Amino acid sequence: MPRSGFRELAGNRPDPCSSHLDMLKFLLWCILLVLCWPLALLALVLYPLIWLVLLPFRIVGIAVGGVLEVIRAVITLPARVLRHV
Secondary structure, three states: OOOOOHHHHHOOOOOOOHHHHHHHHHHHHHHHHHHOHHHHHHHHHHHHHHHHHHHHHHHHHHHHHHHHHHHHHHHHHHHHHHHHO
């Protein structure tokens, strides 16, 4: 089971599926543009604003994840030390 760490958060390892998801999002937006162009343009304008509003929640989520990883490491430290002895 892969654990998220600093490398994944820093973006050193690109996700191979992210380009496919980006292309899918773009194609869905193009379909929306053809079907209902005012809604597509509204989505294009509001997306960065919504991203900025949700940014503090992502930062808090990263901080909470880090704290939980530290707590997990402290709790499992005796077992890891005994395993290596």
